[in-house]
Amino acid sequence: MIITIITFIIVFGILVLVHEFGHYYFAKRAGILVREFSIGMGPKVWWRRSNGTTYTIRILPLGGYVRLAGTDEDEDELRPGTPVTLQTNEEGKVTLINASEKETLLEGIPLRIVDSDLEDKLIISGYENDDEETVKTYPVDHDATIVERDGTEVRIAPKDVQFQSASLPARMMTNFAGPMNNFILSLLVFIILGFTLSGIPTNSNVLGGVTKDSVAAKAGLVSGDKITRVATTKVSTWNDISQAISPNPGKKLAVTYQRDGKTYHTTVTPKATKQGSQTVGMIGIREEEKFDPVARINYGWRQFITAGTLIFAVLGHMITHGFSLNDLGGPVAIYAGTSQATSLGINGILAFLAMLSINLGIVNLIPIPALDGGKLLLNIVEGIIRRPIPEKVEGILNLAGFAILMILMVLVTYNDIQRYFIH
Known part of the structure; x- marks a missing residue:
């Protein structure tokens, strides 16, 4: 059970990571700000911020997401009356807004918000130190960050880096990139599976091998022979051969085959063989395989x-x-x-x-x-x-x-x- 749980988490994690990375990569290429790239849902257990994006791992390994600027609703964090702490640079611009009670800014400016615009005007106003006689307004740096209530620090989302500010083709590619990545992953894994097999069945009517002392061997068939007819049925694939022989255990069947460009005829009587609850006919031949x-x-x-x-x-x-x-x-x-x-x-x-x-x-x-x-x-x-x-x-x-x-x-x-x- 433990192995199954670990495998489930890994498989689900790969699917989510690959899908969300598609959205993330093409959003970045389009100049759209990716505020957060999360694997998992629920409370965060780890986070790190790099190149404008906050990367998080959350406690429930079921899903994940990318938060693109302009597509999430984080303005509720800064409603009028919300207490925050500001951090400013030498120019007096706000570089960090702390809206979380879990984080403390030792040298921050306490402010109770009256108004804020972090999309167009890039300002934040409020009562400093609960002085309700004067509303102070601070300019906000374009690349400022906000510490959300759960303690996660993310970039603010000015209009020019929002999803809707990108061109329509870029937005379409960003939306399509998640499924596209899943298709690419699936194809690559199927190809990897092909390289794990000893050989690749060709589904042709050419024999890849004949078991020694089998029905086919006694009938004169050898590896490389091309079967063209079984009884009255023309065959061109391995599936055709199987469907002509398997349902006829113990029945004498005429077989036409080609070898070195010449046509030959023989007869076989498929041996009755138990496969589960069914009895099928088998003559001891193997499907042709390729190895390249x-x-x-x-x-x-x-x-x-x-x-x-x-x-x-x-x-x-x-x-x-x-x-x-x-x-x-x-x-x-x-x-x-x-x-x-x-x-x-x-x-x-x-x-x-x-x-x-x-x-x-x-x-x-x-x-x-x-x-x-x-x-x-x-x-x-x-x-x-x-x-x-x-x-x-x-x-x-x-x-x-x-x-x-x-x-x-x-x-x-x-x-x-x-x-x-x-x-």
């Missing part, structure tokens, strides 16, 4: 496409056949899946990580407000109407989308607990 790097990379690409196709098929089924909570899975389902993947070793964990990553990327692109797909949809609408969507409208849509997601998360989590832990 190109084949391994192609294997990763094929697995990536197959995984994506499967996820789209599931989403399409949900749309056409009705929605069910059993079609969805939250952190509890991921934990249960992690347990199964861990039992399969490192390859099982890698395959699980790759599937989760592409799943996360695709689901995040669903055009629901509060998801990256919803944000991209609003960007597209903005490009069509050639003007920004009103902040109130966007705020209401995002709030509604967030509420729907939270309700859905609670229902999915409850359903997952019922499915996996309550019998």
Whole structure:
């Protein structure tokens, strides 16, 4: 169980880190201030500030986020009446605003706020030392920081470094970058899996090997032979061969094959073999494999496409056949899946990580407000109407989308607990 928990935290952490780094990297490139990059949720356990961004690790390893200037609501920290402590530079500009009771500025200026504008005018006004006869106004440095109530120090968010100040293409790329990174991670992990395999199945109709003294060997088949027909069925792939032989244990089958450009005929009687509760026919042949790097990379690409196709098929089924909570899975389902993947070793964990990553990327692109797909949809609408969507409208849509997601998360989590832990 401990190994499963550790694996779950690592897998979930990698998914979140890669996703959020996509948003972070392209926001930075666009000149958007990333106020905080957090791994985990809840109370912080560690933080450090560098190059204008505060990096935090929080206690719950479930999720993470980047706070982009102009997309968070931190002005509530400085409502009128809020007591703060100011730190100023030699020019008299405020360089730090302490709004936390957890941190103390020994040489700070105590101020009870009357008004503040940290976006345009960059000023803060209030009663110094609780002297309510005089309102003092201080200019605020463009790169000043604020210590929030939980003790985290982040940059203020002037208008010129806010998300909406970036160009529309830059904002769209920032929104898309999270899912894009998940796709890249998934593809890379599938390729890595290709390099862990002893050989890459080609799914061709060429025999990669024939077991000694097997049915196939006694029928004259050897490695390199190309099977073109089994009984009355033409075959061109390994799947075709398997589907022609497996359902016929004990039945005599005619086989046509090619060797050195010549066509030959023989017969085989598949040996009845138990596989679980089924009896299948086997003749002792192995699929052809390739071992070169190109084949391994192609294997990763094929697995990536197959995984994506499967996820789209599931989403399409949900749309056409009705929605069910059993079609969805939250952190509890991921934990249960992690347990199964861990039992399969490192390859099982890698395959699980790759599937989760592409799943996360695709689901995040669903055009629901509060998801990256919803944000991209609003960007597209903005490009069509050639003007920004009103902040109130966007705020209401995002709030509604967030509420729907939270309700859905609670229902999915409850359903997952019922499915996996309550019998």
